Amino acid sequence: MTSYNQSNFQLSPSPAQPPFASLRLRAQLAVAALAATVAVELISIPVNAALISRLSSFADLSAVYEMGEEFSLTEILSVLVTLLLLVVYIVAVVLFLMWLHRAYRNLPALTAMKPETSPGWAVGSWFIPILNLFRPYQIVKEAWEKSDPARDISGAYVSSDPSRSTTLLAVWWGFWVVSNIVSNISGRLDWRAETVREYLTIAWLDIAASVFSVVAGVLVIQVVRNISHMQETKFQRHAPLGPPPPPESFGDAPATMMLTGARNFREI
Numbered sequence: 001m002t003s004y005n006q007s008n009f010q011l012s013p014s015p016a017q018p019p020f021a022s023l024r025l026r027a028q029l030a031v032a033a034l035a036a037t038v039a040v041e042l043i044s045i046p047v048n049a050a051l052i053s054r055l056s057s058f059a060d061l062s063a064v065y066e067m068g069e070e071f072s073l074t075e076i077l078s079v080l081v082t083l084l085l086l087v088v089y090i091v092a093v094v095l096f097l098m099w100l101h102r103a104y105r106n107l108p109a110l111t112a113m114k115p116e117t118s119p120g121w122a123v124g125s126w127f128i129p130i131l132n133l134f135r136p137y138q139i140v141k142e143a144w145e146k147s148d149p150a151r152d153i154s155g156a157y158v159s160s161d162p163s164r165s166t167t168l169l170a171v172w173w174g175f176w177v178v179s180n181i182v183s184n185i186s187g188r189l190d191w192r193a194e195t196v197r198e199y200l201t202i203a204w205l206d207i208a209a210s211v212f213s214v215v216a217g218v219l220v221i222q223v224v225r226n227i228s229h230m231q232e233t234k235f236q237r238h239a240p241l242g243p244p245p246p247p248e249s250f251g252d253a254p255a256t257m258m259l260t261g262a263r264n265f266r267e268i
Contacts, residue, residue, distance in 0.1 A: 020109035020235050026099040027228035031221050033092035038217035040085045041210045047081050048210070050074055052203045058196050096224070097123045103143050103227055110234050111146045137173040140223065141166055147227050149234035168226070172219035179212035 054074050104122040107115045117125075117139065125135040144166055145151070186205035193199050 018105055020106050023228040023231055026102050027224050030095040030099040030224050033095045034217050034221050036088045037092045038214050040088050041213045044081045045207055045210050047078050048203045048207045051078050055196055055200050106231055107146050141169050144227055147230040149237055175212050175216035179209050179216055183209040
């Protein structure tokens with residue numbers, strides 16, 4: 001087990017800085033919503049596979065439209081799963097960004113290094129085209145590194161090795177970006193699809209996007225848990241003795257902006 005020399009530093013945030021606030025509740029809610037999204041994505045894979053199986057037996061769309069009740073049930077199931085995924089996805093986006101807002105807001109209470117941006121922009125960067133291809137990753141990585149209890153207030157390691165590697169972040173972000181690119185391509189094709197072949201291509205792309213999303217979802221759950229645990233550990237080990245951190249509050253997160261931008265967040 002890695003040991004830390006508490007005499008090396010003490011966290012002493014200035015009175016002007018926001019106090020440290022526990023991430024436990026927000027992390028639990030975000031993880032639950034992300035897990036639900038992963039579950040629905042997994043369900044969508046066999047549903048799309050069934051759709052592919054049915055479409056493959058037709059030469060053109062006219063034959064599809066003439067098909068009876070059996071195909072209609074498959075199509076209805078596909079629509080229902082899509083709608084369910086949209087709902088759980090929006091909830092997961094909001095809860096994850098509320099967690100990130102709090103995690104980034106905690107940084108001044110954990111390190112002497114000035115955060116690179118504000119908590120609001122830590123959230124807002126997810127909704128800006130092009131920028132959202134790399135900036136959110138940089139922000140989460142910054143939160144990870146500055147929350148690491150193996151680092152002192154200057155950012156230098158007080159242990160021989162870091163408590164956790166940031167490789168997890170890079171792998172998560174890679175799967176996340178690819179899943180969004182594939183999903184975006186599928187959505188654009190869906191607007192102009194006119195043949196069975198095109199709908200088959202869309203269904204295969206949806207399956208691929210779901211696979212990448214499942215992996216990204218599992219990894220981001222670990223990211224949320226790791227950063228939350230590191231912040232709690234760092235604060236408890238190195239903060240000066242005093243009153244416990246304030247209870248959770250959801251009032252400081254820009255929820256309205258998150259709800260408005262949820263669709264753009266999915267389609268980069």
